Amino acid sequence: MSKTRQKERAKLFPPQKISSIPILKSKPRLLHQVLVFIMLLLPVCRGLAQPWFLPTEGVDSVFLQNNSDQPQSLWLSSPDDIAHLVEESIIELAPHESKTIDISAVKALPWFQVKSYISVPVTAKANMGEKTLKVPEGRSETLKLPRVLSEQDGQLQLANLSPNTQKVILKWTHLWLKPSGEEITLDGFEQRTLNFRLYPGDQFTLEGQYPLSAYWKNDSQKQFLKPSVSEQLFNPDPAETYFLMSNHENDQSYVFHSHDPRLIAEARKEINNPELRKILFGRIEQGHGEFNRDLLNPLHNAWSWHISEVLEFGTFASQSCDGSPAIVEDNVNSWMVHPGVICFWNYKILRELTPSEISSGKLN
Numbered sequence: 001m002s003k004t005r006q007k008e009r010a011k012l013f014p015p016q017k018i019s020s021i022p023i024l025k026s027k028p029r030l031l032h033q034v035l036v037f038i039m040l041l042l043p044v045c046r047g048l049a050q051p052w053f054l055p056t057e058g059v060d061s062v063f064l065q066n067n068s069d070q071p072q073s074l075w076l077s078s079p080d081d082i083a084h085l086v087e088e089s090i091i092e093l094a095p096h097e098s099k100t101i102d103i104s105a106v107k108a109l110p111w112f113q114v115k116s117y118i119s120v121p122v123t124a125k126a127n128m129g130e131k132t133l134k135v136p137e138g139r140s141e142t143l144k145l146p147r148v149l150s151e152q153d154g155q156l157q158l159a160n161l162s163p164n165t166q167k168v169i170l171k172w173t174h175l176w177l178k179p180s181g182e183e184i185t186l187d188g189f190e191q192r193t194l195n196f197r198l199y200p201g202d203q204f205t206l207e208g209q210y211p212l213s214a215y216w217k218n219d220s221q222k223q224f225l226k227p228s229v230s231e232q233l234f235n236p237d238p239a240e241t242y243f244l245m246s247n248h249e250n251d252q253s254y255v256f257h258s259h260d261p262r263l264i265a266e267a268r269k270e271i272n273n274p275e276l277r278k279i280l281f282g283r284i285e286q287g288h289g290e291f292n293r294d295l296l297n298p299l300h301n302a303w304s305w306h307i308s309e310v311l312e313f314g315t316f317a318s319q320s321c322d323g324s325p326a327i328v329e330d331n332v333n334s335w336m337v338h339p340g341v342i343c344f345w346n347y348k349i350l351r352e353l354t355p356s357e358i359s360s361g362k363l364n
Contacts (some may be wrong), residue, residue, distance in 0.1 A: 003337050005242070031298055049117040050138040051326075052124040053213035055157050055191065058222070060127045062101045062114060062135075066093035067121040075124070077330075078112045079292075081364060093122070097234050103279075110191035111159045111213060115326075131222055139211045139329075140227035140299040145204035154218030156194040162210030163188040163332045164286055165219035169208075170194075175201035203242040210288070210304050211329075230300040234290045236358040245280065246296055246350040247324065253296040254325045255353065256282060256307040263310050270313070270349045277348045279317045283341050286332060294325065300361040304332050307342070319345040 054062065059251040066072045076089040089105055091114075106112040114135075124135040133256055139161065160166060165188055171181040186192060187209075198204065206212055206225065209232065215224040236242065240257035241264050247253075258264055270276050289306030307329055328335050328342060335342075357363055 001242070022120055029193060051113045052135045052137055053113050053159070053161060054126050054135055055111045055159060055213070056103065056107050056160065057157065058128045058217070059103060062103060062122075063098065063125040063127060063132065064091060064093060064101060064114065065098040065123040065125075067123060069095045070123060071095060072116060074110065074114055074116045074200060076103065076106065076108045076114055078106050086181075102183075103226070110189070111161070113330075126224075128222055133222055133224060136224050136226045138227035138259055138297075138299050138301075140230055140301045141208040141211055142228045142231050142299075143206040143212055143214050143225035145216055145223065145225045147201055147203045148198045149200060150219050151197070151199050153195070153197050154216055156196060157191070157215050157217065158186070158194060158202075158206070159191045159213045160186040160189055160208075160210070161213055164304050166209040168206055168212065171205040171207065172197045172198075173203040173205070174199070196218055209302065213300055227299055227301075229298070229360055230293065230302060232302060232361065234288070234293075234359050236291055238321075238355065238357045240291075241267075242291060242353040242355075242358050243271075243296055244350045244353055245344075245347045247344075247346050248295055249350070250350070253294050253308075253350070254264050254303060254347075255292045255295065255358070256280065256310060257291060257339065258310045260310070263313070266313055267349050268352065271351060274348065278313040278315055279343050280307075280313055280347070280349075281311040281317070281341055281343050282320075283309040283311060284328070284336065286336065293361055295353075295357070295361060295363055304329055305335075311341065314343075317345055 040082065056242055060237070062076070064074060072093040074091040074093065076091060089101070091099060091101060093099060103112065111290040114121065124137070126133045126135055158168070160168075165185065167185050169181055169183050171179060173179050184192070184194075195206075204216070204225070206214060215222060217223075240259050242255055242257045245254050245256060258267070266278075270278065274276075284305050285308040287303055291309070292306035293300055293302040303325055318339070321339040321341050322345045323342065324344060324346075354364065
């Protein structure tokens with residue numbers, strides 16, 4: 001297990017809680033790992049905040065302000081799919097404290113993120129030369145630049161936040177002309193610079209398949225594109241039955257499906273009897289699979305991975321496959337190698353989903 005993942009899990013599940021749970025030996029088919037009994041002794045999951053994504057090019061430092069009466073812990077990091085050897089920098093903020101953070105540890109990377117596992121209001125700003133830009137919060141495959149007021153030439157700094165290759169549609173909405181656009185392909189984690197001329201009243205939108213980050217810059221201004229509600233439509237398989245999984249706080253979720261009558265019946269039984277909650281064991285693959293996204297997130301962002309096969313529902317789980325959708329998202333390539341499955345302790349089956357909900361990403 002990487003040091004990055006160990007730190008993230010230690011924050012979510014304090015070691016003293018885990019060590020108090022009796023350890024059992026697993027069967028070979030359960031990942032050949034040590035199992036941990038966790039059901040009723042499971043610690044309460046904290047609310048998950050949205051990450052802030054920033055490019056390293058042109059960014060000198062990051063300003064962080066805790067706007068609450070509670071202390072806050074943040075991480076300055078890059079997914080370990082890009083940089084396995086980069087250590088996370090943990091940032092502790094006292095109530096209403098602000099700090100300016102040096103980013104030299106991640107300067108060699110194309111982009112990085114600031115993330116937190118406690119939902120406390122925080123302001124993040126990028127110090128870029130003489131300008132300080134507020135960084136929008138959230139992860140989405142749809143980004144928007146507000147209408148510009150004057151003609152301007154500039155550059156779009158675009159980053160693929162996913163390890164998956166994706167097609168991105170660049171759309172321009174003009175005041176007096178028909179909308180126009182073009183399609184580009186970005187390799188996993190690729191960063192690209194695009195040159196454009198915008199005219200008064202133009203509005204710029206990026207629509208991808210997986211999360212993106214971008215900002216617009218020219219001689220007079222720099223501006224981050226704002227993550228917006230995903231406009232991506234999925235094509236669900238009519239032979240599958242889909243379910244929504246969520247954490248205790250109901251602020252992060254993922255979707256799984258099955259055509260196995262036994263597993264479907266067991267999932268429905270758990271929905272009707274929450275006290276029977278079990279852990280889902282699922283084999284994962286890259287890509288959203290035309291169904292996996294965070295439906296409880298206001299942005300409805302797609303995940304870069306999906307459950308390809310539900311293995312079983314159980315009451316015991318190895319710590320090695322525990323985590324959250326966001327932790328897997330930040331470590332997709334390495335998670336595919338080990339452990340290759342998920343078994344999130346703190347997640348429950350919230351409800352069954354309709355084909356229209358899977359397609360639109362909007363809950364009825």
